[in-house]
Amino acid sequence: MSSFTFTLRQEPPQRVDLSALTPDRLAGKSVADIEKIEIGTTRASTRVGDVFKIASGDLKTLRYEGGSSRFDLVGAKLLPEFSIHVEGDVGLQVGRLAKGGSITVSGNAGAYAASGNEGAHIEIKGDVGDFLAAPLAGELAGMSGGRVVVRGKAGARAGDRLRRGILIIEGDAGEDLGSRIIAGTIIVLGETAGRVGYLNKRGSLVLAKRKDFGPTYMDCGPHILAFAGFFARGLKSDSPAASALLSGRLQRFGGDTAVYGKGEILTPA
DSSP, X not given: OOEEEEEXXXXXXXXXXXXXXXXXHHTTOOHHHHHTOBOBSSSSOOBHHHHEEEXXXXXXXXXXXXXXXXXXXXXXXXXXXXXXXXESOOOTTTTTTOXXXXXXXXXXXXXXXXXXXXXXXXXESSOBOSSTTOOOTTOSOOOEEEEEEESSOBOTTTTTTOOXXXXXXXXXXXXXXXXXXXXXXXXXXXXXXXXXXXXXXXXXXXXXXXXXXXXXXXXXXXXXOHHHHHHHXXXXXXXXXXXXXXXXXXXXXXXXXXXXXXXXXXXXX
């Protein structure tokens, strides 16, 4: 059976909240009922049927044919065993508080992608905005599980207050990568701008390119880490380059000693 498909009719006239369009929330609804769902974020009414043409199918897989930077909260609170594919761009907070399942975006994503993600596998084939996997204002922790793979570059503060899970950024990362990271792993294959691992408590940052990490990171020398080799095998299907990076000899820098100092930055030795 084919996927349940939303085909974009036209660029939405305003930002739209697509958090209601997940398989569990659509179950039991007819196409006519779905077309009437309000997705606008202003006083002006915008319904699903105004923006999308709907083709009924297997609700385990939702497909968006056509994307937009105005598509906010795609896959929010997605449950395990379901998947969403977007052929195009998405807006803010893709995968927000997702419990599991998988989300694939063929284009770019806006700020706060994977914010609060608890277990979903999210792949963004383009670039991603600021605050990847970071908490919203007032929240104490960011992503708490799952895996996010960004094929392009990431904006500032990627992995801010990351609590658990894995971030792989195959391109460059913006300012303050891994700021206030609590735990979890961030891997960057491109360049990193500005500070890295600021106030890192016990997170692991793996960087393909070494730089000056400042006086609060201690050089612990080169290592062949047995766990890194096992970890690398688990990453191979998502990113062969990230797997290769972890498979070699690594220089370890311990820190941030301005806080707990139990974190680390690993670079090729």
